[in-house]
Amino acid sequence: MEQVSTLERILRGIAISFVIIFFMFPILWIFLMSFQTNETILQVPPQLFFEPTIVNYEGLITGQLETAAGSLKIEFMGNLFNSLFLSTAAVIVGLILGVPAAYAFARLKFKGSEDIAFTLLSFRFAPPLLVLLPLTIYFQKIGLADTYVGLIWVYQLIVLPLILWIVRGYFEDIPADIEYAYRIAGHGFWSTFRKIALPLAGPGIAAAGLLAFIFSWNNFIFALVLASADKQPVTVGALAFITASGINYGQIAAGIVLSIAPTFALAMYAQRYLVEGLSLGAVKG
Amino acid sequence: MSDVMLRLENIDKFYGAIDVGVHAVKNVSMDVAKGDIIALLGSSGCGKTSTLRMIAGFEATSRGKIHLAGREVQNLRPVLRNVAMAFEGYSLYPTVTVRENIAFALKSTNLSAQKVAEKVKEISDMLEISDILDRSPMSISGGQQQRASLARALIREADLYLLDEPMGQLEPQLRTLLRGRIKHFIKERGQTAILVTHDQTEANALGDKIAVMENGEMQQYASPSQIKERPANLFTGTFVGEPPMNVFPATATLADDNIRLQLEGSLELNYPKSRFADEVCSKLIETKHVIIGVRPYAVKRGTNGAKATVIANQWLGDQSHIAASFANGTIVLVEHDRAAVSEGEDIVIEIDPSDLHIFDPHSGDALSHGRDLV
Ligand SMILES: Nc1ncnc2c1ncn2[C@@H]1O[C@H](COP(=O)(O)OP(=O)(O)O)[C@@H](O)[C@H]1O
Ligand SMILES: [Mg+2]
Numbered sequence: 001m002e003q004v005s006t007l008e009r010i011l012r013g014i015a016i017s018f019v020i021i022f023f024m025f026p027i028l029w030i031f032l033m034s035f036q037t038n039e040t041i042l043q044v045p046p047q048l049f050f051e052p053t054i055v056n057y058e059g060l061i062t063g064q065l066e067t068a069a070g071s072l073k074i075e076f077m078g079n080l081f082n083s084l085f086l087s088t089a090a091v092i093v094g095l096i097l098g099v100p101a102a103y104a105f106a107r108l109k110f111k112g113s114e115d116i117a118f119t120l121l122s123f124r125f126a127p128p129l130l131v132l133l134p135l136t137i138y139f140q141k142i143g144l145a146d147t148y149v150g151l152i153w154v155y156q157l158i159v160l161p162l163i164l165w166i167v168r169g170y171f172e173d174i175p176a177d178i179e180y181a182y183r184i185a186g187h188g189f190w191s192t193f194r195k196i197a198l199p200l201a202g203p204g205i206a207a208a209g210l211l212a213f214i215f216s217w218n219n220f221i222f223a224l225v226l227a228s229a230d231k232q233p234v235t236v237g238a239l240a241f242i243t244a245s246g247i248n249y250g251q252i253a254a255g256i257v258l259s260i261a262p263t264f265a266l267a268m269y270a271q272r273y274l275v276e277g278l279s280l281g282a283v284k285g
Numbered sequence: 286m287s288d289v290m291l292r293l294e295n296i297d298k299f300y301g302a303i304d305v306g307v308h309a310v311k312n313v314s315m316d317v318a319k320g321d322i323i324a325l326l327g328s329s330g331c332g333k334t335s336t337l338r339m340i341a342g343f344e345a346t347s348r349g350k351i352h353l354a355g356r357e358v359q360n361l362r363p364v365l366r367n368v369a370m371a372f373e374g375y376s377l378y379p380t381v382t383v384r385e386n387i388a389f390a391l392k393s394t395n396l397s398a399q400k401v402a403e404k405v406k407e408i409s410d411m412l413e414i415s416d417i418l419d420r421s422p423m424s425i426s427g428g429q430q431q432r433a434s435l436a437r438a439l440i441r442e443a444d445l446y447l448l449d450e451p452m453g454q455l456e457p458q459l460r461t462l463l464r465g466r467i468k469h470f471i472k473e474r475g476q477t478a479i480l481v482t483h484d485q486t487e488a489n490a491l492g493d494k495i496a497v498m499e500n501g502e503m504q505q506y507a508s509p510s511q512i513k514e515r516p517a518n519l520f521t522g523t524f525v526g527e528p529p530m531n532v533f534p535a536t537a538t539l540a541d542d543n544i545r546l547q548l549e550g551s552l553e554l555n556y557p558k559s560r561f562a563d564e565v566c567s568k569l570i571e572t573k574h575v576i577i578g579v580r581p582y583a584v585k586r587g588t589n590g591a592k593a594t595v596i597a598n599q600w601l602g603d604q605s606h607i608a609a610s611f612a613n614g615t616i617v618l619v620e621h622d623r624a625a626v627s628e629g630e631d632i633v634i635e636i637d638p639s640d641l642h643i644f645d646p647h648s649g650d651a652l653s654h655g656r657d658l659v
Pocket of ligand 1: 300307308309327328329330331332333334335336
């Protein structure tokens, strides 16, 4: 180990603190805002000390938004449920379709397999709006517009390429001989996939699922175009906070806190899978 | 021929396109009799593993046919070939215990749980891994992983066992012990096996036959004693045997009734013509420029022969290895008594014609062996 001088250590500490403050400040500020009313928030100069209130959260949970212009009904909890349902369902469908496909791309090299895999990835490059316009027309024709099924289907555009490419890498890292050893003992292709490949790629699948969930959760444009109020996720539903009579920053902040809470919790929980996923390297070679 | 378990017919392996990619195995043919253990011996990268993988079906053959237990199998899926394999890289399943790794090999046999447990116990006792059965493969040493992998292969009932360097990681004592046990285990059951190794002692101890491979080509496929006494070419002659065979270029001429082998450094060996069979004589004179080989234990010190100067003399506890400069090269002698010669001393080298191996310098093929001469 090289010797680290005290000065260097202090400078390093300052640099790290700076980065942390830079990234955490908005989140902390929003958290503080969510416990304030519009009046305290808009004070100039801003006050660091204030009397916390939970009216914002109350309003969101009961669905009654009190604004200067009067009472407004909002669907925040419904939106939150939609987000949860849509993202979870999209990830489940994505895993069911994507994991076997990733395995096939990792293990069965055939003419054109690389091109097909790349085409699937290229869905990520296309601007969503390009896809959305024709899709809206089709969906209206076949009755999928404004349905959960339709939305989950469109979400696959985000989820599938992600799962496919991440999980494929994990499958490729499993030495083929481990599977061969299982197969020559008389086990079939399917049981080799289930008993050997899946458990070994497990951490990678968990990581891919987590990322796919976060991407789905944060999606805005698909649901904005394709869903009406009762199917909207929080990302779209938050638009309701911008009313003709003004913007209620406190409630938006509370909404943000509530909507990032699930992904935040999930990321914290799944952290160990991500770490495990990295240490899979130990089985290589 | 019903007693042939495996027949390789002109097998070629290219990694990449045929005739373009890496030519790892070149036109290899061999018959393995049922019940034989074949030691596949060769240096690293000579194509041993590739050959095994083609037999098992993990790699496609580029050309040639594989017959196994009376069936043509080169296009058959691995699971249908009924072979067991111990992998060079062990390839244990890291998510389950060593016990399950071994037992998984029996899952498709419908044996009762009790019978499976008995078999696992028997094989793990034999390979000295009973104490680590409940550990994860990730937490045991390389040698233990290797034995677990070997157990997983041997526990199965298969037409052919392919063992890729199954003892490479073991301590010498354990290796010697297990060598005997494994041989007994395979022979007792009348099983057929191909064992890849780059250890000559192992090949000699375990192999009913030794297949010597180099550079993708089968150099010789014969019994251990044949390989030793009648190496088919210069490669086998110098590759098999410890210390390696001494080889020197020589020019053969007929002078009166003597065969004269002219060596470099103006040395010569003279033998009465009568000590060589007629056809060997004519072959020698005809080829003229040859390479002569003699095993270190067949080189004698005497009074009537060619001069050499001792460079080193080492007593290894049970034999002396003497190195001496000879014919612009070095000759090595093995003596079983403690030799009383020291550095710089001149000695006289005597080589009995019946110990000479004679090779064609261009093709490397053996022209004759000492035992044939008389
Ligand atoms: N999958 C592969 N792709 C390309 N070349 C390979 C592959 N496997 C082995 N080779 C090459 O084939 C040759 C023989 O390898 P191998 O059969 O593993 O030798 P050995 O087991 O005798 O050490 C080597 O030159 C090696 O580099
Ligand atoms: Mg090898």
